[in-house]
Amino acid sequence: MNVLERYVAMDYGPAPEPRGEADKWLKARNTEAGLFIGGAFQAAESGATFEVIEPATGRPLARVSEADAEDIAAAVEAAKKALPAWRAASGFDRARVLYAIGRAMQRNARLFAVVESIDNGKPIRESRDIDVPLAIRHFIHHAGYAQNLERDFPGYVGAGVVGQIIPWNFPLLMLSWKIAPALAAGCTVVLKPAEFTPLSAILFAEICEQVGVPKGVVNIVQGGPATGTAILRHPDIAKIAFTGSSEVGRIIRRETAGSGKKLSLELGGKSPFIVFEDADLDSAVEGLVDGIWFNQGQVCCAGSRLLVHESIDDAFIVKVKDRMNHLRIGDPLDKNTDIGAIVAAVQLDRIRNLVEEGIREGGIAWQPDCALPEEGFYYPPTLITALAPSNVLVQEEIFGPVLAAMTFRNTEEAIELANNTRYGLAASVWSENINLALHVGPQLKAGVVWVNGTNMFDASSGFGGYRESGFGREGGREGLVEYLVPARAKGAIYKPMPLVEPDRDTAPAGMLLIDRTPKLFIGGKQVRPDANYAMRVADAKGRFAGEGGLGNRKDIRDAVSAARACVAWPAATAYNRAQVLYFLAENLSVRANEFAFRLADLTGARQPNARSEVELSIERLFYYAGMADKFEGAVHNPPLRGVALAMHEPVGVLGIVAPDEAPLLGLVSLIAPALAMGNTVVAVPSQRWPLIATDLYQVFETSDLPPGSINIVTGRIAELTLVLARHDDVDGLWVVADGDTCRIAELESVGNLKRVWTNAGKAIDWRAADAEGEAFLRRAVEVKNIWIPYGD
Ligand code: NAD
Numbered sequence: 001m002n003v004l005e006r007y008v009a010m011d012y013g014p015a016p017e018p019r020g021e022a023d024k025w026l027k028a029r030n031t032e033a034g035l036f037i038g039g040a041f042q043a044a045e046s047g048a049t050f051e052v053i054e055p056a057t058g059r060p061l062a063r064v065s066e067a068d069a070e071d072i073a074a075a076v077e078a079a080k081k082a083l084p085a086w087r088a089a090s091g092f093d094r095a096r097v098l099y100a101i102g103r104a105m106q107r108n109a110r111l112f113a114v115v116e117s118i119d120n121g122k123p124i125r126e127s128r129d130i131d132v133p134l135a136i137r138h139f140i141h142h143a144g145y146a147q148n149l150e151r152d153f154p155g156y157v158g159a160g161v162v163g164q165i166i167p168w169n170f171p172l173l174m175l176s177w178k179i180a181p182a183l184a185a186g187c188t189v190v191l192k193p194a195e196f197t198p199l200s201a202i203l204f205a206e207i208c209e210q211v212g213v214p215k216g217v218v219n220i221v222q223g224g225p226a227t228g229t230a231i232l233r234h235p236d237i238a239k240i241a242f243t244g245s246s247e248v249g250r251i252i253r254r255e256t257a258g259s260g261k262k263l264s265l266e267l268g269g270k271s272p273f274i275v276f277e278d279a280d281l282d283s284a285v286e287g288l289v290d291g292i293w294f295n296q297g298q299v300c301c302a303g304s305r306l307l308v309h310e311s312i313d314d315a316f317i318v319k320v321k322d323r324m325n326h327l328r329i330g331d332p333l334d335k336n337t338d339i340g341a342i343v344a345a346v347q348l349d350r351i352r353n354l355v356e357e358g359i360r361e362g363g364i365a366w367q368p369d370c371a372l373p374e375e376g377f378y379y380p381p382t383l384i385t386a387l388a389p390s391n392v393l394v395q396e397e398i399f400g401p402v403l404a405a406m407t408f409r410n411t412e413e414a415i416e417l418a419n420n421t422r423y424g425l426a427a428s429v430w431s432e433n434i435n436l437a438l439h440v441g442p443q444l445k446a447g448v449v450w451v452n453g454t455n456m457f458d459a460s461s462g463f464g465g466y467r468e469s470g471f472g473r474e475g476g477r478e479g480l481v482e483y484l485v486p487a488r489a490k491g492a493i494y495k496p497m498p499l500v501e502p503d504r505d506t507a508p509a510g511m512l513l514i515d516r517t518p519k520l521f522i523g524g525k526q527v528r529p530d531a532n533y534a535m536r537v538a539d540a541k542g543r544f545a546g547e548g549g550l551g552n553r554k555d556i557r558d559a560v561s562a563a564r565a566c567v568a569w570p571a572a573t574a575y576n577r578a579q580v581l582y583f584l585a586e587n588l589s590v591r592a593n594e595f596a597f598r599l600a601d602l603t604g605a606r607q608p609n610a611r612s613e614v615e616l617s618i619e620r621l622f623y624y625a626g627m628a629d630k631f632e633g634a635v636h637n638p639p640l641r642g643v644a645l646a647m648h649e650p651v652g653v654l655g656i657v658a659p660d661e662a663p664l665l666g667l668v669s670l671i672a673p674a675l676a677m678g679n680t681v682v683a684v685p686s687q688r689w690p691l692i693a694t695d696l697y698q699v700f701e702t703s704d705l706p707p708g709s710i711n712i713v714t715g716r717i718a719e720l721t722l723v724l725a726r727h728d729d730v731d732g733l734w735v736v737a738d739g740d741t742c743r744i745a746e747l748e749s750v751g752n753l754k755r756v757w758t759n760a761g762k763a764i765d766w767r768a769a770d771a772e773g774e775a776f777l778r779r780a781v782e783v784k785n786i787w788i789p790y791g792d
Pocket of ligand 1: 167169232244251267268270301399470679
């Protein structure tokens with residue numbers, strides 16, 4: 001055999017990572033007493049356990065205690081008991097604990113990596129080089145946030161006891177994404193890992209014990225959906241943080257509706273991987289391997305939809321197939337393995353079924369000629385071509401090593417195809433032309449965009465989705481905010497003003513000289529309500545004061561269409577939006593007297609009060625005008641040669657249901673931040689005092705707001721809130737109303753998982769300083785992180 005022949009014939013020899021230490025740990029640790037509650041390991045009260053299977057072999061690996069509602073109650077009790085001291089601890093004390101956790105994980109990094117690979121089936125190279133280092137980084141990064149919390153977020157405190165539910169694809173990493181910010185914020189936690197992968201969390205609990213995390217600050221419970229449900233339903237949990245499927249995300253949204261619990265959802269995705277004709281194709285192929293075959297494709301942000309420019313499609317696909325031929329599938333503990341095992345038999349079946357369905361629908365599958373291990377759960381890397389956009393493999397999250405490939409003709413089509421999904425988690429853009437990449441990035445509906453790269457994560461940069469990929473971010477300042485609440489105690493119960501339907505003949509003498517037709521304000525025009533019905537409005541003395549339009553479902557639909565069609569406002573420069581809002585303030589100030597009299601007449605407020613409500617409304621418009629070009633994003637410096645640009649983008653079409661309390665100021669306080677950040681708005685003003693809003697149209701009409709940027713539909717609050725909540729083209733909904741209306745808004749928002757903020761049925765003092773400010777602006781934006789590596 002000559003050198004060339006030897007070279008050609010050369011193959012990898014196995015290079016297994018020893019598992020002895022992990023097996024020893026597993027044997028020594030009684031996982032049947034695997035609940036970590038109040039700083040001690042214990043069995044479930046009921047004695048129940050569940051079996052954990054090793055994906056690489058399909059054989060039993062461990063039995064782990066299964067918590068039920070009683071165990072959850074004990075865990076929440078422990079977390080409650082620990083809360084006051086943990087919250088009161090100095091930032092430095094909390095920072096020291098987070099840092100100690102990170103350091104102890106570092107010391108045990110190899111054990112963590114092996115345990116993770118055995119439990120999940122992921123290649124050791126990934127758990128060793130990605131999962132574990134990123135998890136450690138999360139704790140160490142958040143130590144700094146803990147120490148600086150009061151300076152960073154004056155007037156805020158930790159939300160309280162938080163319930164955290166995580167998936168099986170990155171068990172340790174997801175745990176760190178949940179626990180690190182919660183502890184930094186001064187919360188105590190009850191965390192439930194996924195039932196397929198409970199082990200690294202048990203090892204993590206040992207670390208907490210070792211480094212002296214105060215008892216009850218971290219509680220880890222084990223089990224499946226029933227255990228999760230018990231967490232959701234516990235009344236003393238102040239916040240739920242969930243990562244998992246969109247399907248379960250919906251269940252959780254429903255389950256927590258009206259409970260007053262804060263909620264963040266990190267859900268599924270179907271992320272595009274876009275290759276332009278000027279891309280470095282070899283790099284793009286490597287990126288793609290990482291994008292879709294990392295962790296067997298069981299990645300929420302997997303680049304599972306390949307979009308290639310048609311001029312390079314053939315050449316690119318040849319390269320992809322060639323690379324697929326060289327992927328090594330097999331033992332997760334072998335350091336040469338690229339693709340390990342699928343987490344469970346049921347997941348493997350799901351992948352098979354979806355691929356079969358996609359083929360039946362016309363897709364063509366290609367798989368490399370590779371031998372799969374005889375036992376365990378394996379699926380070969382798979383490429384599907386000839387796909388129609390409606391094919392199940394293009395639409396559904398497969399959560400397996402399956403790539404759906406399509407072509408595009410031009411940039412516009414690439415963007416359209418990329419956004420043709422109900423998800424919006426991540427996107428990867430490949431082009432040597434940075435101008436093109438940065439032209440496309442902001443147009444993609446995704447929380448993360450990677451330029452010439454993929455799967456880059458860092459504790460400093462928020463991660464999370466648009467649309468049905470959920471709401472809230474993990475990592476960065478925006479991730480921390482998810483665990484904070486205003487320190488000020490919540491107000492009294494919100495009470496809607498009693499409605500009065502006066503007879504027309506009760507009008508004060510002279511008022512009806514000129515009858516006014518009740519109108520709505522849609523698409524920049526005053527229009528009659530669809531059904532042409534009106535509601536009679538009383539003044540403070542119960543006399544007839546005028547009529548408001550009685551809007552219905554069709555009016556809301558029209559208003560949403562107008563808001564969606566208004567592209568000028570989100571596209572306007574921030575400076576331009578600032579000027580329009582200043583102009584709006586100016587025009588309101590010209591009519592300040594008239595508004596003050598109207599308010600006094602209608603609400604019975606004394607003149608000075610009415611006047612100050614108008615003045616504060618003008619001041620608030622001024623404030624948000626000023627903030628339009630100041631509430632900006634950030635540039636992160638993650639540990640790579642490059643930057644991550646955290647851009648603030650408008651949420652989109654926002655529904656706003658305004659309160660009866662301070663009918664002018666309340667309305668202005670909500671629509672001004674929404675408009676300042678470039679959202680288009682469909683507002684439903686106070687049902688009791690709609691005439692304030694109808695007077696406001698005339699101010700809008702003279703203030704250069706583009707048609708459709710602000711739409712107002714008057715009518716019955718409960719009915720119109722329901723329509724807005726169910727409308728799938730409304731991206732966000734803010735409701736200030738009674739508790740029941742707030743609950744309905746949350747409950748009915750599950751269709752497109754719109755981001756909902758409500759007053760949780762509590763009164764808001766609209767004159768208070770905290771009724772304006774960053775909290776409102778934050779709600780009005782999505783943070784998109786665009787990662788740009790640089791260097792030649
Ligand atoms: P899953 O939704 O089935 O389960 C997630 C967790 O929720 C598990 O702990 C499970 O026990 C629990 N659970 C299931 N039903 C429940 C219920 N009715 N009530 C309370 N808890 C319940 O998801 P999975 O299969 O474990 O994970 C895969 C999904 O996670 C994918 O959709 C993936 O995209 C998503 N994911 C998202 C992110 C992200 O950051 N966006 C990260 C990782 C995974």
